[in-house]
Amino acid sequence: MGEAALVAYQAYQQTMRQFLALQEQVMKQFLSSTQPNQILPSGNVTVAPQHSFSNGKHNGNGAAPTTRYQAQPGNEIGEVLPPPAPEAPSVPPSPPASPAPEALLPDRASLTQTLLQLVSDRTGYPMEMLGLDQDIEAELGIDSIKRVEIFGALLKILPENLSARVQERIESFTEVKTLSGIVEQLLQSLRSSAPSASPNTANREEDRLGKSPDGVETIPRYVMQARTEPLPSRESIALTGLFLITEDQLSVAPYVAQALQQGGASTAIIASSVLLEPEKIAREIAELRQKYGSVSGIVHLAPLAVAPTLEKLSDWRKYTQIQSKSLFQMLQLCAEELQQAGQQQKSRVLAASLLGGYFGRDGCYGSGLPTGGSCNGLLKALAIEWSNVCAKAIDFDNSLSPADMAQQIIDELLCVGGRLEVGYSQGKRQIFDTVAAPLKTGVVQIEPNADWIVLLTGGARGITAEIANQLVIPGMTMVVVGRSPEPTQEPSEFNGIEDIAALRRVLLDRAKVQGLSATPVQIENKVQELLRDRSIRRNLENLKTAGARVEYWSVDVRSDREFGGLIDDIYSRYGRLDAVIHGAGIIEDKLIVNKSAASFDRVFDTKVDSTFILSRHLRPESLKLLVLFGSVAGRYGNRGQSDYAAANEVINRLAWQMDELWSNTRVVTINWGPWDTTGMASEEVKRQLKNQGIIPINLQAGCQFFVDELRYGRKGETEIVAGEGLWANYEQRS
Numbered sequence: 001m002g003e004a005a006l007v008a009y010q011a012y013q014q015t016m017r018q019f020l021a022l023q024e025q026v027m028k029q030f031l032s033s034t035q036p037n038q039i040l041p042s043g044n045v046t047v048a049p050q051h052s053f054s055n056g057k058h059n060g061n062g063a064a065p066t067t068r069y070q071a072q073p074g075n076e077i078g079e080v081l082p083p084p085a086p087e088a089p090s091v092p093p094s095p096p097a098s099p100a101p102e103a104l105l106p107d108r109a110s111l112t113q114t115l116l117q118l119v120s121d122r123t124g125y126p127m128e129m130l131g132l133d134q135d136i137e138a139e140l141g142i143d144s145i146k147r148v149e150i151f152g153a154l155l156k157i158l159p160e161n162l163s164a165r166v167q168e169r170i171e172s173f174t175e176v177k178t179l180s181g182i183v184e185q186l187l188q189s190l191r192s193s194a195p196s197a198s199p200n201t202a203n204r205e206e207d208r209l210g211k212s213p214d215g216v217e218t219i220p221r222y223v224m225q226a227r228t229e230p231l232p233s234r235e236s237i238a239l240t241g242l243f244l245i246t247e248d249q250l251s252v253a254p255y256v257a258q259a260l261q262q263g264g265a266s267t268a269i270i271a272s273s274v275l276l277e278p279e280k281i282a283r284e285i286a287e288l289r290q291k292y293g294s295v296s297g298i299v300h301l302a303p304l305a306v307a308p309t310l311e312k313l314s315d316w317r318k319y320t321q322i323q324s325k326s327l328f329q330m331l332q333l334c335a336e337e338l339q340q341a342g343q344q345q346k347s348r349v350l351a352a353s354l355l356g357g358y359f360g361r362d363g364c365y366g367s368g369l370p371t372g373g374s375c376n377g378l379l380k381a382l383a384i385e386w387s388n389v390c391a392k393a394i395d396f397d398n399s400l401s402p403a404d405m406a407q408q409i410i411d412e413l414l415c416v417g418g419r420l421e422v423g424y425s426q427g428k429r430q431i432f433d434t435v436a437a438p439l440k441t442g443v444v445q446i447e448p449n450a451d452w453i454v455l456l457t458g459g460a461r462g463i464t465a466e467i468a469n470q471l472v473i474p475g476m477t478m479v480v481v482g483r484s485p486e487p488t489q490e491p492s493e494f495n496g497i498e499d500i501a502a503l504r505r506v507l508l509d510r511a512k513v514q515g516l517s518a519t520p521v522q523i524e525n526k527v528q529e530l531l532r533d534r535s536i537r538r539n540l541e542n543l544k545t546a547g548a549r550v551e552y553w554s555v556d557v558r559s560d561r562e563f564g565g566l567i568d569d570i571y572s573r574y575g576r577l578d579a580v581i582h583g584a585g586i587i588e589d590k591l592i593v594n595k596s597a598a599s600f601d602r603v604f605d606t607k608v609d610s611t612f613i614l615s616r617h618l619r620p621e622s623l624k625l626l627v628l629f630g631s632v633a634g635r636y637g638n639r640g641q642s643d644y645a646a647a648n649e650v651i652n653r654l655a656w657q658m659d660e661l662w663s664n665t666r667v668v669t670i671n672w673g674p675w676d677t678t679g680m681a682s683e684e685v686k687r688q689l690k691n692q693g694i695i696p697i698n699l700q701a702g703c704q705f706f707v708d709e710l711r712y713g714r715k716g717e718t719e720i721v722a723g724e725g726l727w728a729n730y731e732q733r734s
Contacts, residue, residue, distance in 0.1 A: 124504055133180055140520050141519075219705040220722075220723065221436070223434075241265060242293055245270065246301050260413075278597060296341035304352050304368070324371050328595075348392075352393075360652075360656035372395075375649075384637050385591055392422060433728070439708055439713065440714075450473045451475065452477070454579045454580070457610065458481070464581060475549075500531075507527065577618065577619070580618065580626045584607070584610055611628060621664055624665060630651055631645075632674075632721060669720065677699045705722055
């Protein structure tokens with residue numbers, strides 16, 4: 001940790017100590033009159049509240065703090081226990097008698113009550129509305145990531161031994177369909193452990209890395225930089241089992257297959273025609289598995305193809321299926337086998353691309369399609385979810401023969417460890433570091449004017465809307481694109497109600513009056529619809545108040561007819577576009593094994609297809625600026641976001657391609673860290689990233705970062721990382 005980061009962290013810790021001291025006083029008063037629902041184990045164990053705060057809100061969602069077990073007798077309930085002071089007794093005291101293990105286990109009733117309370121806290125719905133046998137996702141609206149939140153809270157109130165046992169089996173809960181099923185699995189996990197009275201101190205300390213209460217005033221700026229690194233000299237492991245190899249246009253696959261066979265593995269090359277259709281992929285793998293046994297590796301070479309000139313979205317989608325989505329589909333089909341092989345360090349997943357050896361960076365774009373870059377993001381997410389599977393993304397230029405490419409691929413496969421993201425240019429191996437690159441202010445590169453015509457996608461709400469408010473100049477024309485129809489006037493029954501819990505109550509009461517039996521997910525959908533419409537109305541009005549001429553269009557950015565047609569219409573009416581800010585995107589977080597093909601398509605296509613449509617319809621001769629909103633989830637991977645990570649890496653590669661081809665336009669992708677506000681990063685995603693050293697971006701500072709990047713950023717600075725994080729650690733892990 002650098003000196004500046006250390007100073008900021010110390011200041012943060014001091015502020016948090018003062019904050020928690022105040023909260024202690026408040027909670028003592030609260031607990032003196034009202035006791036929250038708890039699991040109360042039998043035996044000589046007292047309960048002391050340990051509180052978790054996020055941005056000044058209880059548990060990050062307005063719920064009351066959840067209590068945690070403490071095995072320190074003699075303290076009154078409600079007392080916050082300080083760390084024990086060291087003593088030097090002359091005579092060692094006799095240890096207290098340990099309670100029987102069975103006495104520490106919660107029974108079914110108390111465990112059910114606690115689970116319902118946690119779910120209620122995190123969904124905002126009363127416990128009586130949560131059916132134990134309702135479908136967790138379809139009826140209660142709890143996805144796999146929300147489950148992690150709930151289990152994280154549960155782990156904090158269980159004794160350490162019980163918590164560790166549940167943690168070991170946390171993945172097994174992802175397939176359970178009901179709350180009653182979760183209770184049953186929890187009981188099985190708890191009974192199979194050997195509990196003790198040790199408190200769960202592992203979770204006592206809150207996230208050590210986080211923004212100060214006043215926010216990060218200056219957002220750090222980074223770029224990617226290549227450096228030469230020879231292949232690490234580590235002991236290689238013989239690879240066995242079945243390796244699936246996808247066909248490539250350079251004929252590298254046969255050489256890779258031959259080398260793997262010589263080393264003792266079985267191989268099968270899957271044709272591009274099979275990769276075009278997910279059903280064919282599934283049938284092919286089932287037949288190969290029956291013939292050769294379990295799959296222990298995938299070598300995805302399909303992106304090794306010289307890029308044709310693509311004008312039609314339908315042709316583009318064929319390549320996204322072959323080069324991007326087919327890898328995800330194969331990973332899903334082989335998930336169990338790959339992870340089992342990984343336990344013996346014999347599982348490998350490697351993807352190769354043809355983007356110049358630098359993944360398209362620094363004017364070395366190469367002859368492959370940007371779709372090959374998706375594998376980089378996908379495999380970084382996979383490496384987090386499947387930590388025992390060795391994953392690598394390798395990029396080549398055209399200097400090597402197919403046989404030499406195959407040899408480099410085999411060398412990388414045999415090496416355990418090393419960087420995930422590797423390039424080969426002119427035969428030299430290189431890796432890529434995230435290096436600080438503070439913006440050089442002084443000479444203004446681009447200055448927005450009142451006569452600008454600006455297109456904003458995703459600009460009606462969220463971060464893009466906040467940035468638009470910073471960008472707007474009186475007289476500017478802003479064409480705002482969103483998924484939702486422009487909202488009409490809000491029904492009077494919701495007027496003046498800002499509290500979300502109050503909105504839920506109104507909706508629940510209305511459902512009762514109408515004789516409807518609404519589920520939590522139905523109520524939540526309506527709440528989100530109300531909040532969405534309010535945000536759109538407010539943000540459009542803000543732009544108009546600032547003096548802009550505002551158009552709002554509801555279009556599907558994945559549709560060439562709708563989105564491409566709108567762009568053409570703008571040119572026909574205004575004659576030009578001066579700037580485009582492309583912030584459209586959605587997230588549907590799920591682990592790889594649980595992600596549906598339809599969900600992957602929605603997340604991936606919203607980013608990737610829309611950027612392709614922009615590349616085909618924009619006129620670079622008059623366009624001054626194209627800003628694409630990317631994410632550190634793509635650059636470094638993130639659990640539950642394999643589709644989003646893959647999509648963001650494609651737009652990074654597309655940005656480099658467009659910036660190289662469009663001499664009059666600055667094209668830049670800003671790979672944002674999570675924002676400390678509403679937007680693309682859910683609370684769970686932000687928590688995961690904070691645990692890994694990534695600091696959420698303060699809203700005001702983030703908007704200023706964008707304005708500065710627009711004015712002072714230089715052409716050729718195309719792939720920017722915005723936000724504070726331990727990026728060097730991420731690269732080492734990758």
